[in-house]
């Protein structure tokens with residue numbers, strides 16, 4: 001079996017890292033030399049970031065290198081090559097995608113669902129291959145959008161969607177935005193003139209989650225699953241939008257290749273395993289580390305069962321495993337049917353789908369007044385949780401799916417993603433189903449609902465609508481906003497109903513004597529609540545901005561806004577042009593921010609917050625200086641800390657340019673361990689690549 005190391009040796013890696021750092025400071029002699037070195041350094045940084053998930057440069061450093069290259073290429077246009085990283089950036093919009101034929105049809109795989117299916121398949125394989133000496137290669141089946149890539153003379157010349165398997169759409173312009181996909185590779189060195197590589201365009205679960213949060217903040221329904229997000233993005237007409245979405249790729253087969261004149265087929269191209277390791281060694285995002293080879297089907301079956309338990313640990317959505325006969329000569333002997341190859345099979349994990357009955361639809365009022373229809377279904381277990389409520393997002397969704405009360409509906413829940421209704425099973429209708437009647441008046445305050453022409457949601461525009469007020473307070477206190485732990489939805493609702501909490505600033509003026517007399521509020525819980533509220537006064541500005549609940553302003557936008565001012569009230573004098581000049585803020589968001597700060601009741605609320613002692617100043621926490629001593633390093637704290645407060649320590653790290661991660665992964669550099677550290681410590685030890693520090697060692701490291 002042939003093993004390849006990564007694309008770069010550790011000596012290469014050291015050299016390229018130093019090269020990148022050096023280029024940030026100085027050019028290398030001539031412009032043409034500098035251009036070559038910059039390209040090398042940027043390609044290396046892309047590979048580390050997208051293929052290895054292990055960034056080596058701070059975002060700012062990467063951007064600086066890129067700008068430098070762009071600047072030089074603008075000065076010396078004759079030096080621009082098709083595979084320069086700057087050429088990923090496409091100009092303008094693509095009108096539509098022309099249809100192209102695949103070099104080899106993209107067949108689908110036969111599905112199996114249990115050990116018996118696999119045992120049957122194994123028997124057939126040995127008959128067709130006319131041997132018992134089979135080895136099987138097993139790899140994750142990523143849930144994304146299929147893609148075919150063609151490289152001519154080592155250069156990426158075409159990227160196409162699967163389409164109907166014979167013809168796909170030419171999406172080269174968008175594929176080039178995906179930095180995991182190399183624009184060129186040393187294929188000619190191995191005598192390969194043309195090759196077609198197949199794979200899957202995927203989206204990281206975290207990226208998907210962030211993206212959906214933003215969609216919800218923008219009043220759009222979230223996308224159902226990472227697969228839809230990936231395939232939708234691949235067909236967007238604006239390549240710059242594609243670039244923003246942060247797609248990734250996993251390439252899992254060489255479907256066809258042509259040798260150069262006189263070249264001999266490389267040995268690695270005799271097995272599936274060898275060919276993917278080889279792709280990986282050239283910088284392609286092949287699942288080289290996730291592949292396993294087995295000699296018997298029983299080993300394969302055991303591996304499948306074990307892997308299914310760990311499916312949620314992977315950064316990308318996986319819906320099964322693919323098992324392939326490893327030897328290409330045997331694959332050829334076995335051949336294919338018109339639908340699928342005989343030498344490969346998909347083992348599908350248990351579906352996270354179920355059918356249930358749509359009982360009724362409730363209409364909920366959100367904090368900005370939008371009305372959300374929520375389907376109440378007969379409780380049904382899906383992927384380990386019982387689902388009884390499913391959001392329908394807006395009226396259009398109900399119309400498009402033609403949902404009716406009494407319908408049997410197909411419900412899906414992918415990974416940690418919120419459940420959604422795929423479709424009604426219309427063939428099961430009895431004729432007794434009832435249409436869903438959309439309300440004309442607010443269910444909370446009975447005001448007439450409005451719908452703006454360009455919006456999907458109906459809205460209650462009564463600013464004093466009681467449900468909206470309570471929802472705004474709940475949002476302000478929530479984890480991603482001011483993070484007032486004990487002031488959850490239930491307590492806010494209770495206090496609000498009793499008149500103890502009329503509005504957001506009211507959080508800081510609760511009549512505690514009255515609370516102490518209430519059921520379920522002992523001395524200790526009141527003290528905890530008071531403390532949590534007191535601590536929230538020191539939260540960084542972006543949390544306040546996010547907490548205010550300005551329409552279209554999600555967490556990311558709140559950070560952008562916070563970093564642009566010194567004091568929150570600076571926004572009183574900002575106009576749309578100034579706001580639109582900020583990164584990723586479009587006219588719709590800018591308008592919404594201007595409207596918010598123009599309203600007297602909002603100014604009054606901000607004044608009351610200030611009087612209560614809430615921090616409205618941008619102290620530049622959460623902003624990471626690229627030249628800090630900890631730039632490019634990542635940290636995580638776990639266990640009970642006794643030398644400092646976690647939030648203070650995190651702020652110190654960020655002030656020195658470091659970043660805080662949410663969990664233990666190969667991207668983590670330092671885990672700081674307090675008392676009673678649990679699973680995070682175990683995981684870090686298992687990884688072996690994480691530096692584990694005590695609190696004292698951490699203080700030494702940051703020099704305080």
Ligand SMILES: [Zn+2]
Pocket residue numbers: 365442443444445446447460461462465466
């Ligand atoms: Zn209302």
